[in-house]
Amino acid sequence: MNILQVVPELNAGGVERTTIEIAHALTTAGYVPHVASMGGRLEDELRDVGGILHRLRVGSKNPMSLRRNTKALINIIKTRKIDIVHARSRAPAWPAKAAAKATNTPFITTYHGIYNARSGLKRRYNAVMAKGDIVIANSNFTKDHIIREHKINAGKIVVIARGVDMDIFDPALVTDADITQIKQDWGVGNSSTIVLPGRLTRWKGQLVAVDALKQLHSQGINTALVLLGDAQGRDDYVAEIKSQAYKLGLSDKIILAGHSRSVPTALAAADVVISASTDPEAFGRVMAEAQAMQRLVVASDHGGARETVIEGKGGRLVTPGDPQALADGIADILGLSKSEYTNRALAARKRIGLHYSAQTLKAATLAVYAQVLHDKGGN
Numbered sequence: 001m002n003i004l005q006v007v008p009e010l011n012a013g014g015v016e017r018t019t020i021e022i023a024h025a026l027t028t029a030g031y032v033p034h035v036a037s038m039g040g041r042l043e044d045e046l047r048d049v050g051g052i053l054h055r056l057r058v059g060s061k062n063p064m065s066l067r068r069n070t071k072a073l074i075n076i077i078k079t080r081k082i083d084i085v086h087a088r089s090r091a092p093a094w095p096a097k098a099a100a101k102a103t104n105t106p107f108i109t110t111y112h113g114i115y116n117a118r119s120g121l122k123r124r125y126n127a128v129m130a131k132g133d134i135v136i137a138n139s140n141f142t143k144d145h146i147i148r149e150h151k152i153n154a155g156k157i158v159v160i161a162r163g164v165d166m167d168i169f170d171p172a173l174v175t176d177a178d179i180t181q182i183k184q185d186w187g188v189g190n191s192s193t194i195v196l197p198g199r200l201t202r203w204k205g206q207l208v209a210v211d212a213l214k215q216l217h218s219q220g221i222n223t224a225l226v227l228l229g230d231a232q233g234r235d236d237y238v239a240e241i242k243s244q245a246y247k248l249g250l251s252d253k254i255i256l257a258g259h260s261r262s263v264p265t266a267l268a269a270a271d272v273v274i275s276a277s278t279d280p281e282a283f284g285r286v287m288a289e290a291q292a293m294q295r296l297v298v299a300s301d302h303g304g305a306r307e308t309v310i311e312g313k314g315g316r317l318v319t320p321g322d323p324q325a326l327a328d329g330i331a332d333i334l335g336l337s338k339s340e341y342t343n344r345a346l347a348a349r350k351r352i353g354l355h356y357s358a359q360t361l362k363a364a365t366l367a368v369y370a371q372v373l374h375d376k377g378g379n
Contacts, residue, residue, distance in 0.1 A: 008059025163361030205276025
């Protein structure tokens with residue numbers, strides 16, 4: 001079985017990480033994983049798990065590139081004897097769908113996000129992600145959105161939650177020295193630390209978190225906030241975060257740490273991990289990863305977080321976009337006794353392992369591939 005996954009790039013992110021995980025699963029099962037992408041920092045990991053990269057600018061939204069990318073993908077499908085084309089993002093899904101149709105190759109999509117549609121044109125652009133022979137949704141929340149937005153039959157949708165590699169996100173692998181070092185790198189010393197993982201973009205709620213930190217300091221809770229993620233060129237937004245931190249007198253308490261090469265260590269160094277997203281997350285992988293690392297979380301009460309975070313157990317769910325509610329949730333976690341925190345954190349890791357492991361993701365995805373080939377009459 002030769003599977004071609006199509007994704008814009010291979011940099012840090014849930015979509016990219018899942019691409020690598022499925023490539024690994026295919027190799028382990030004796031199949032050949034192919035990825036059409038511009039590549040990125042995860043290229044080495046793809047190669048290490050036996051994946052073959054076909055470097056294409058498939059993420060381009062320029063209509064002029066559609067024909068060029070379609071022809072390139074048709075060539076890959078034919079020369080590499082591709083059995084299934086699996087698109088994971090909107091821009092590359094258009095040429096991928098055209099190439100699959102031209103070669104009579106099964107076409108699968110994974111609906112990774114809740115795509116905004118403020119116009120008919122944008123809705124049509126988004127709709128390609130609901131055009132797969134099978135559409136994989138990364139949460140029940142996403143499935144409901146697909147049905148509501150695209151009016152497709154629920155039987156065409158398979159829910160496969162993003163997976164956490166429990167062998168990598170394992171607190172036993174992070175030493176006290178590792179935590180001390182990363183906190184020194186951040187410049188937070190031994191103070192309690194809040195970590196917000198995610199690329200720096202407004203809807204991820206970094207400014208809400210900054211305002212929440214001010215509320216905590218006003219209550220006498222002296223803690224630091226680490227914003228863990230790339231700005232990806234959003235220099236104006238970075239400047240706005242820094243300006244707000246300065247205005248609130250928190251410049252020395254807010255750390256823009258950039259991309260981390262050791263996310264498990266970064267999560268383990270947190271006392272609380274937060275997701276302050278103002279728009280619903282389709283899944284919210286970092287909340288699952290944090291709990292796998294036995295860290296309690298505070299997340300906006302909407303979207304996929306309602307599935308991964310159990311209120312009062314793995315963490316707190318709070319009103320989206322409300323700095324005071326976020327601060328109150330964080331204060332509740334920080335106020336737990338050490339034994340209560342530990343007991344909840346152990347239970348949270350167990351639950352994530354049972355329901356949201358990478359192994360479950362891999363097995364379920366390979367089962368979809370097998371079913372698609374069976375339905376086509378393959379082997």
